[in-house]
Amino acid sequence: MRNRQRHRGFSLTEVLLAVGTLAIGMIFISGTFLTGIHLSTIATERTIAAVVADEAFAKIRLYGIDITDPNFASNQLTRFVTLNPIAQTEFAYPSTNTTTDKQYYWSALCRPVLSDPTNRLIQVTVFVSRKVGSGTTYPSGTSRPVPVQVAVSAASGPGNESKLTITNSAEQTFINGGSTLVDNETGLIYRVLKRDEDAPNTVVLDRNWQGGAADSVWVVPPPVGGGRYPCIAVYQKLIAF
Structure with missing residues (x-):
């Protein structure tokens, strides 16, 4: 078989x-x-x-x-x-x-x-x-991206040396994580790491802020209506x- x-x-x-x-x-x-x-x-x-x-x-x-x-x-x-x-x-x-x-x-x-x-x-x-x-x-009123001046203030309190508060609420969308800022007084360049989790009008920088307590920065904002930085x-x- x-x-x-x-x-x-x-x-x-x-x-x-x-x-x-x-x-x-x-x-x-x-x-x-x-x-x-x-x-x-x-x-x-x-x-x-x-x-x-x-x-x-x-x-x-x-x-x-x-x-x-x-x-x-x-x-x-x-x-x-x-x-x-x-x-x-x-x-x-x-x-x-x-x-x-x-x-x-x-x-x-x-x-x-x-x-x-x-x-x-x-x-x-x-x-x-x-x-x-x-x-x-763009918010500058132009058809091409250009830097605009945004009023800011240094965040107070220990541990906030690298934080900036955006003074005008209408300009909060101008600065986001990844934005590059130039201090109006000193000309120093800063990089925004992220928004503060506890305060939406506050951003965290890549290093300690060396400008004035009440100052302004220059930044190229996103297009009107939002979009890529x-x-x-x-x-x-x-x-x-």
């Missing part, structure tokens, strides 16, 4: 375990892939931002600043466009005779290093930002005029 060997397939439990293992692996792979795309995008934008900033500093040197301008004060930042109202197309990248369909823009703030009017050394802070969408508008990077240089 011939021995017959029985062939048995996979059980339902084995199939479910295999499918579950495969699904977990695919989720992990897709998550890693998306993270890689995100990091690659950030790296690309930061590379572009460095190029835009170099062009901005070159243009500021080219067009110059009148150090005797009455708008200048050693204890505050002044918009470069106030000191030298160049064409709006100059703030777009790449530079052409139109701002149509441009994604990257720069803005600059200037501050004399010393109060001596004969001092020609100027601290120049350049914000490089991206614009998303052709019809996007537009500022990619902030650069500073000392330039002699």
Whole structure:
């Protein structure tokens, strides 16, 4: 009598375990892939931002600043466009005779290093930002992202040395986790880590606040109606005029 060997397939439990293992692996792979795309995008934008900033500093040197301008004060930042109202197309990248369909823009703030009017050394802070969408508008009232001045106060009490309180409730949405702030008095740059869990109008900085108790900061706010934080990077240089 011939021995017959029985062939048995996979059980339902084995199939479910295999499918579950495969699904977990695919989720992990897709998550890693998306993270890689995100990091690659950030790296690309930061590379572009460095190029835009170099062009901005070159243009500021080219067009110059009148150090005797009455708008200048050693204890505050002044918009470069106030000191030298160049064409709006100059703030777009790449530079052409139109701002149509441009994604990257720069803005600059200037501050004399010393109060001596004969001092020609100027601290120049350049914000490089991206614009998303052709019809996007910003709280500054412009169609391109530019820094605005926001009133703040230093949070009081021990353990709050790195916290800032946004004075005007209407401006709370201007500053969020990841925002880059520039102190109006000192020109120092700060990074916002997060909002305070106990006070929605208070933000936590990456280091202790060194400005005044009642001060203001410059920040590029999100578009009107909300959206992605537009500022990619902030650069500073000392330039002699």
